[in-house]
Amino acid sequence: MLKNRIIPCLDIMNGRTVKGVNFKGLQDAGDPVELAKRYVDEGADELVFLDITATLEKRKTLVALVERIALAINIPFTVGGGISTVNDIRLLLNSGADKVSLNSSAFRNPGVISEAAGQFGNQCIVIAIDTKKINNQWFVFIDGGHTPTTTDAVRWAKSAESLGAGEILLTSMDADGTKSGFSLDILSDVCNNVSIPVIASGGAGTKDDFLNLFNSTGCTAALAASIFHYGEISIPDLKEYLKMNKIKMR
DSSP: OOOBEEEEEEEEETTEEEEEETTEEEEEEEOHHHHHHHHHHHTOSOEEEEETTTTTTTOOOOHHHHHHHHHHOOSOEEEESSOOSHHHHHHHHHTTOSEEEEOHHHHHOTHHHHHHHHHHOGGGEEEEEEEEEETTEEEEEETTTTEEEEEEHHHHHHHHHHHTOSEEEEEETTTTTTOSOOOHHHHHHHHHHOSSOEEEESOOOSHHHHHHHHHHSOOOEEEESHHHHTTSSOHHHHHHHHHHTTOOBO
């Protein structure tokens, strides 16, 4: 059985860490490299860096920043944003990233998942899915949450796995930044329909939110941003709380 992971997420815009609510109202949250070093010291299991405006601005992820991060930390980290080709992936992995996160580009060109998994192994291919509930159905959104699609989130997660994805990063846009708890219904549905690890994202506000997530779904990792960035919950305290409640932690 996989042990559970705690993963801080750093959304990057103009070289700085930012955080908003429901993908809007972004506020500065600090230098990404300094935050990353802090999280390593606090015992984070992995880190995720998302260049959140790269796709909309039609540019590539910040390779120089990835190199700085790789030199500063010693835990696995995933990079996403503006990645559309196997060459993009190769460049980021060669720059020090352990995994890459594909979202809009993989949705528009699913073949890139198979191609990348074939070249680099599925263990370093993460498919990020941003999803929102409309008329009681969870749909996929792309382009940083700006473009709705008619594709069901569970169906896309299953397709991504069949194409070679090694992990799913599922973000509930409804819960993002609200600190009202993870969207357990869609997370459970995805976990029940794929056999690869699922990272839960969106809604973390209390230690109990993490406990409920691990007790109620098959997710093996929980991702959060603002509660860690602003010191509302410390990673050591969170991990100790979860272990006390019989959650197996990494």
